[in-house]
Every structure is written in structure tokens, then in C-alpha cells.
Amino acid sequence: MKITDIRLGYLSVPLKQPFKTALRTVNSVEDVIVKIETDTGHIGYGEAPPTGVITGDTTGAIIGAVEEHIRKRLIGLDLENFEEILLTLDKSLVHNTSTKAAVDIALYDLYGQMFNAPVYKLLGGYRKEIITDITISVDTPEKMAADSIDAVKLGYTTLKIKVGVDAEQDFRRMKAVREVVGYDVQLRIDANQGWKPKEAVRTLKAMEDSGLQVELVEQPVQAQDIEGLKFVTDQVSIPVMADESVFSPKDALMILHTRAADMINIKLMKCGGIHQALKICAMAEIYDVECMIGCMLEAKVSITAAVHLACAKKIITKIDLDGPVLCREDPVQGGAIFEHSRISLPDTAGLGFEHINGVVWKS
Template identity: 65%
Template sequence: MKITEVRLGKISVPLRVPFKTALRSVDSVEDVVVEIHTDTGHTGYGEAPPTGAITGDTTGAIIGAIQDHIAKSIIGMDVDDFEDVLQKVQKCVVKNSSAKAAVDIALWDLYGQLYKIPVYKLMGGARKNIVTDITISVNDPETMAADAINAIQRGYDCLKIKVGVNPKLDIDRLAAVRKAVGDDVCIRIDANTAWEPKEAVRILNGMQEKGLQIELVEQPVKAHDLEGLKYVTENSYVPVLADESVFSPEDAVKIMQMRAADLVNIKLMKCGGLYNALKIVSAAEVYGVECMLGCMLEAKISVNAAVELACAKKIITKIDLDGPVLCSEDPIIGGAVFNEKNITVSDEPGLGIKGIEPGKIQYL
């Protein structure tokens, strides 16, 4: 199974409601899709979202990295030389983690097809079903409470609340949500690097003292501030999840060694795909640090790959893979089934992706 072509396209999928965080606000998913074609007629699918505010990867950068570097490095290689192909992707260009992830995902898809086995079984096969939270965007307290009630009515029992835009409002936001949904619903919060360390401790402890019952806080401080992250971890009543601080296996190991966070969030677009994500998982197993499997604002192909990993490994205990259910439509044929909070991985070979609905992709 030799690689003959790397084809790129763009998809645009509108969201149900605008997605707002401390870093950005968007109305639709605008992703680059990768198709890797082979001499056997098999096609592997990958995908990358432009998240310049987080990864630095814009649409143009993703396309350029794949066309000018990655594709040229792997065309003509045999998928069965899997380790060599994956390493080529990682080494042929520095940074560009989202572009690498998209190609990496497509290669895992092909490798599973080659040996007629689902990717999640290739990596461990721990389970077939997972349950995700759903994100509540930053808004005024009343709007966030209404959005939370809507999520509960749709069957969700774990909410990820975006905070951090206005720290003075954050406790009011969480109080409104907690009052609206009651005490039995899990609430985790994501500050997206918005706070200073002492400010984070004050806010988080204030939330707990008010009985808001926060399960965890995601990335309360700046990505580079590992000492600040450690300070919050040691002084907060709320467990801390490292997210933007984790861009590589090396980052994850450093955080685990420093005990700078209680948990680590794995995102394929930040670490460069499944190849490096598995390294983070291995480190987490060694250090005994539970992981969340998260996603950017992505459509189904790349989130499908994250589902495969989440279903493969038991050290991944938290799931934040709500990208497809935030979309108003799903143009991807096949793959995992997203039934609101319940996600069931496909038992088809590879990722189980069959294609994209006609007219929904613009090839480059």
C-alpha cells in the first residue's frame, strides 16, 4: 500500500450557536481535510482546524506545511513502513502541529485499513463507548444558565463552562449555572489561560466556598507559566487540568515531573497527532496521571481519531469531544456515532470514514 497522492480540501460546517471562549469567538467550523490516496485504491482521511490563537496554525499555514513539506516527504512510501512514515511527518518540518496531526490521522486510518482492524483496537481496545461533556460558551449569567438547561434537556450530565473573560463575573456565571441545573450535574470549567496564579486561586476557592462544586479547572494560567500552574495546583480547592501548556510529550512529562497539574489534557492538534498522543498516554501511565481527551472546535474526522484513542486507553478518564455535536450538521459519512453525550466508536477498519457528502468539500 504505497502513498500516491496527498489531496487537500476545505469544509465549512455551521455551529448551532456561536462558540465563545476567553481567546476567541467563532460561528462555524472551517477545517482543512486531508485525503491520502494509495496504489491499492484505499483512502485515508485526516482533518485540521485553524486555531491560530492557540496553536498558531492558520488555514494557509496548514495547507502550506502539508503541500510544501509533509506530502513531499511521504509520497512513494509504503504505509506498512508505519513507524518510518509517521516519523517522516514529525521530522520534515518544525512546529505545524495541526498539519502534522491531520496527516498522522489519515495514516492511522490507512494502517487500520491495511490490516482490517479499527484504530482503537490497534492502540489497546479498552472500550467501545465513551461519554463526553458539552461546552457552554462565555456569555452573561442568564444566557449561560439557559444554555446549560438546554444541554441537560438534551441528555448531558457534565458541562464544561467557559470562564475568564471577566473574572468579576465568573462566580456569578457559575452560580447561575449551578442554580439552574442543580447539584447532581458535573461542572468543570475552562479559563483558557485567562487568570494570574493568585487570582486563579482566589476565584477557584471562592467558587468552592460558595458551594459551586467544580470538578476541575482547565488551564487557569498562561501556557508558559508552569510555576504559576504549580502554584494553583498546590493552593486551589479545585483540581487543575493542564491544556495549553501541553504541546508535546516533553511538555507533558515536565508537568508530571513537576506535579504542576493534577491532570493532563491531550489534544491531537497540539501534539501533532496520534503518534505523539500515545507517548503522552504512556508517560501518564508511568506517572499515574489521569488524562482528558479533548478537541479544538473540529468536525468529525479529527474528533473521530480522538475517539479512537479515548476508547483505546483506560488512563483517559475524562472526555471532552463535543465538536461534532456543537455543529448543526455532519457532512462526514461513516466513523463514530455521536448520539449527544454518548459516542460509540466504529468497528470498521481504520477510522471507518467512508467519505464526505457531495458538495460539502472544496478541493484545493
């Protein structure tokens, strides 16, 4: 099974409502689709969201990286030499993690098809069903409380509350949500780098003292402030998760070795795909540190890849893969099956895609 071409397309999917964090507000998923064609007729699909404020990847950068650096190095390579292809992809250019992730996902899709097996079974096969949280966008306390009630009515038992805009208001946001959902629902919070270290400690301790029962806090301080991250981790009882601080296996090792955080959030778009994510999982297993599998705002192609990784590995204990359920429609035929919080995988080969509607293919 040799690679004969790599094609690119644009996919736009409107959201049910605006997605708001401390970093940005988004109204639709705008992704680049990667399609790898082979001499056997098999096709592998990948996806990359241009999330400039987090990964630095823009639509133009993703297109340019594939067309100018990756395509010419991969065409003609045989999927039987899978490790060689993945190493070639990684060395094709520096950074550009979302681009690499999209190509990596398409390659794993083909790899599974070559062995006529689902990817999650090839990677470990720990389970075939997971439960995700759902994100509550940052807004007024009243709006966030109302959105939380709606999510609980749909059967979600874990809510990821976006904060980090204003610490005092963040406390009121959390208090409002906890009051309406009660204590049978788990609340985890994501500050998206929005607090200063001492501000984070003060805010989180106030939440502890008020009995808000926060499951974990994700990336409370700036990504590069590892000392500040460790300061927060050492000062509060609420478990701290590193997200934007971890882009690579090397980043993960530094966080694990210094105990700068209690947990790690793995995102394929940050680390460059499944191949690199597996390295982070292996290190987390050695240090006995639980991982979350997370996502940007992505459609179901790349999310399905993340589901396969989560289903393969026991060390991934937290699931934040709500991207597709935030979308107004699902253009992807096949792949993971979403039933609100429950996500399951069919036993189809590769990642299980049949077709993607609405893609505008680049000539």
C-alpha cells in the same frame, strides 16, 4: 500499500450558535481536509482546524506545510513501514502540529484499513463507547444558565463551563449555572488562560467556599506560566488540568515531573496526532495522572480519531469531544456515532469513513 498522493480540501460547517471563549468567538468550523491516496485504492482522511490563537496554525500555513514539506517526503513510502512514515512526518518540519495531526490521522486510518481492524483495537481496545461533556460558551450568567438547562434536557450529565473573561463575573456565571442544574450534574470549568495566578486562586477558593462543587479547572493561567500553574495547583482543592501548557510529550513530562497540574488535556491538534498522543498517555500511566481527551472546534474526521484514542486507553478518563454536536450539520459519512453525550464506534476498518460531503478540493 504505498502512498501515491496527498490531496487537500476545504470544509466549512456552520455552528448551531456562536462558540465563545476567553480567546475567541467562532461562528463556523473552517477546516482543512487531508486525503491520502494509495496504490491499492485505499483512502485515508485527516482534518486540521486553523486555530491560530492556540496552535499558531492558519489555513495558509497548513496548506503550505503539506505542499512544500510533507507531500514530497511521504509519497512512495509503504504503510508496512509505519514507524518510518510517522518519523518522516515528524521530521519534515518543526511545529505545525495541526498539520502533522491531520496527516497522522489519515495515516492511522490507512493503517487500520491495512489490517482490516478499527484503529482503537490496534491501539489497545479498552472500550468502544464513551460519554462526553458539552461546552457552555462564555456569556452573561443568565444566558449560560439557560444554555445549561438546554444541555441537561438533552441528557448531558457533565457541563464544561467557559470562563476567564472577568473573575468576579465568572463566579456569578458558575453560581447561576449551579443554581439551575442542581448537584446531580458535574461542572468543570475552562478559563482558557484568562486569569492571573493569584486571581485564579482567589476565584477558585470562592467557588470552593460557596459549595459550587467544581469537578476540575482547565488551564487557569497563561500557557507559558508553569510556575503560576503550579502555584494554583498547590493552593486550591479543585483539581487543575493543564491544556495549552502541554503541546508535546516533552511538555507533558515537565508538567508530570514538577506536579504543576493534577491532570493533562491531550488534544491531537496540539501534540501532532495519535503517534505523539500515545507517548503522553504512556507517561501519564507511569505517573498515574489521569488525562482528558479534548478538541478544538473540529468536524467529525479528527474527532473520530480522538474517539479511537480515548476508547483505546484507560488512562483517558475525561472526555471533551463535543465538536460535532455543536455543528448545525454533519458532513461526514461513517466514523464515530454521536447520540448527544454518548459516542460509540462501529467495528469498521481504520477510522470508518465512507465519504465527506461539501469538501472543496484544491486542484
